Amino acid sequence: MEIIVQKFGGTSVRDERLRERVLQHIAEARRTYDGVVVVVSAMGRKGEPYATDSLLDLLEGRGKYLPARERDLLLTTGEIISAVVLADLLWRQDIPATVFTGAQAGIVTDARFGEAQILDVRPDRLRAALERGRVAVVAGFQGSTEDGELTTLGRGGSDITAVALAAALGARRLDIFTDVNGVFTADPRIVEEARPLKYLTYAEVANLAHLGARVLHPRAVEIAMQYNIPVRVRSTTSDDEGTLIASLSELRARAPFRERVVTGIAHVFGVTQIKVVRETVDPELQLVVFRAMAEHGISVDFINVSPNSVAYTVRDEEGERVAEILRGLGFEPIVTPGCAKVSVVGAGMAGRPGVMSRIVEALVGHDIPILQAADSHTTIWVLVPGERAQDAIRLLHRHFELERE
Amino acid sequence: MEIIVQKFGGTSVRDERLRERVLQHIAEARRTYDGVVVVVSAMGRKGEPYATDSLLDLLEGRGKYLPARERDLLLTTGEIISAVVLADLLWRQDIPATVFTGAQAGIVTDARFGEAQILDVRPDRLRAALERGRVAVVAGFQGSTEDGELTTLGRGGSDITAVALAAALGARRLDIFTDVNGVFTADPRIVEEARPLKYLTYAEVANLAHLGARVLHPRAVEIAMQYNIPVRVRSTTSDDEGTLIASLSELRARAPFRERVVTGIAHVFGVTQIKVVRETVDPELQLVVFRAMAEHGISVDFINVSPNSVAYTVRDEEGERVAEILRGLGFEPIVTPGCAKVSVVGAGMAGRPGVMSRIVEALVGHDIPILQAADSHTTIWVLVPGERAQDAIRLLHRHFELERE
Known part of the structure; x- marks a missing residue:
């Protein structure tokens, strides 16, 4: 079974028009792959009621009086809401979809609430849904400990969910949809001539990610590298292929060897x-x-x-x-x-x-x-x-x- | 261990002022009982973002295109958000509280999404929290099947959660907090002289509940009767004792026998x-x-x-x-x-x-x-x-x- 994982960030699902584009990307993936797994973040940004920031704002001092366990319980709801709203869109287009919380998707973590590490991924239920022809829509950014405590993986955690599932399912590729057209040679707000890169190695993107070019969570890059999962960073609003991130040998097989010293x-x-x-x-x-x-x-x-x-x-x-x-x-x-x-x-x-x-x-x-x-x-x-x-x-x-x- | 269960409806937790009253009721219960379990509904009413109705409004046609399983996943978030917000209030008053989803509280149901029936209650984790001196705040209206599917118990389901937990924990009493001062002899909007009743038998309230006097979910009444849990229906905004619902023999022990034919x-x-x-x-x-x-x-x-x-x-x-x-x-x-x-x-x-x-x-x-x-x-x-x-x-x-x- 050829599987693709697609991850949509909070800004990709914030309004109807964007969700319409998300739908097109999923429909497109279904034409090419046997199994499509979609990982979503909470909808929208600060100020919109179901965004992570808004949920935190329900708590005095953004949760500073509350144990991290309870704060995590609250935050997991944002991604669940987002996942169900997306599944609703899919069903309306006659695309059958099944929603999974992080726990249901088999994301097992330690109990470090707020920044839990994934210990294991058990994607049996997810795979069963794929085999029944369902799109699996997974609430990102969350998991569960062995004894059923709900955890979150920290900011950017949906990237980690996506790449961990891609690794566990042996996916062909992970597509990270975002609001830019891939990884740029520099911040285009500063450098006018900056342009999206076609290819990047894991090591390069790891350094870029650690250094403020917020393309992909550094831990996500490490897992992708470890399991050799090709990752595409691409725009929700376009069909451009964006930037392909893979190992140097993989990239050499796809493209003429690059003489470029600096990326x-x-x-x-x-x-x-x-x-x-x-x-x-x-x-x-x-x-x-x-x-x-x-x-x-x-x-x-x-x-x-x-x-x-x-x-x-x-x-x-x-x-x-x-x-x-x-x-x-x-x-x-x-x-x-x-x-x-x-x-x-x-x-x-x-x-x-x-x-x-x-x-x-x-x-x-x-x-x-x-x-x-x-x-x-x-x-x-x-x-x-x-x-x-x-x-x-x-x-x-x-x-x-x-x-x- | 003497345990009380308190259930607060959506209107009881809709704003700061009311939640302040809720806090007082919980603090009061802690002075009298060794263990306090609090069951909450989703916050507020239609139009407020985290109310059950508002969550349903996120779906086209209020979820008519979506399987009931996914609709339930969405709805469970309302009570979780409400429970965490209440726990935050408790912690700010130095009252340690632990939040439980329905699944974590041990509410095991069948898979009839949207109107699941409770098959079993396994309150071990809840009891452990009580023994550590924590107030247990439970998200009402929800449970989980044996294989981890999240379910909801239908409208009024938080009453059912509350009474099922009271039964499983052998609680001394269940207090249902609402916006009226108990069960009235008739609807006070129609009958000016209507007044709250001090006592009611389970059988009486079952008939009243089935018949539009929306005091308590009929299934909740049946469980209370079966396990002989005294239930008080009382107002969030007052300290009045409201209406005590119990068996006829229990009531006879507490009050002079009532000659009244009609209640x-x-x-x-x-x-x-x-x-x-x-x-x-x-x-x-x-x-x-x-x-x-x-x-x-x-x-x-x-x-x-x-x-x-x-x-x-x-x-x-x-x-x-x-x-x-x-x-x-x-x-x-x-x-x-x-x-x-x-x-x-x-x-x-x-x-x-x-x-x-x-x-x-x-x-x-x-x-x-x-x-x-x-x-x-x-x-x-x-x-x-x-x-x-x-x-x-x-x-x-x-x-x-x-x-x-």
């Missing part, structure tokens, strides 16, 4: 750089600083250390608090708020010399200081002052000629 | 009387008429038959259709729309002669024709023309001196 530029705004510099070597420095961060539950990123200095970034909202903590420990931190982390991503850069040098060329040549840098085999990150971030992204996009197909 | 007057408006009269005895008549009704799925009531005639009532909405069906079979039915069924209820009338005679006295003495009559050991029903129904109710109320304590 895209991602960014995260609102980052504060923290630096602590000692005049002499201080063997305790790193230990004291990072232990303090851990004790205060502050997540740190972009770490650069030397024998007499420590530098790292935190979110802008935490910058002042971090500075106070460090001052309380007798340090004199240098705090630079409002920075941007810009990342140059490309599977082709692995083992290729000269990429960092080209980045420096592009930025420093235009008087944009690089406050920090780091690299992995598919990504180079640079930290730049926030007011120069948009320039930096545009310059890098042009420098690596990403506007060219 | 209350109930009514159903909007009834059409259908009569078919033959000139001679027709052995086929009853068979043909009632088979036709059954085949067309028409529910009949108030049946009077004789060898050459058949009389019965249907709902006004079906009157014209029924007349056509009968004409199609060659009959000439006499159709009297807009009638009212008025019932005189009282556990004390069993075996007492003269009640029917007093009813006739009251009505015919004021030129109100009795179109039909019937009786059981605790109720006498009369069918009267709709335009005289309010008079009939007032006259009977006065005639039996129901305004007197």
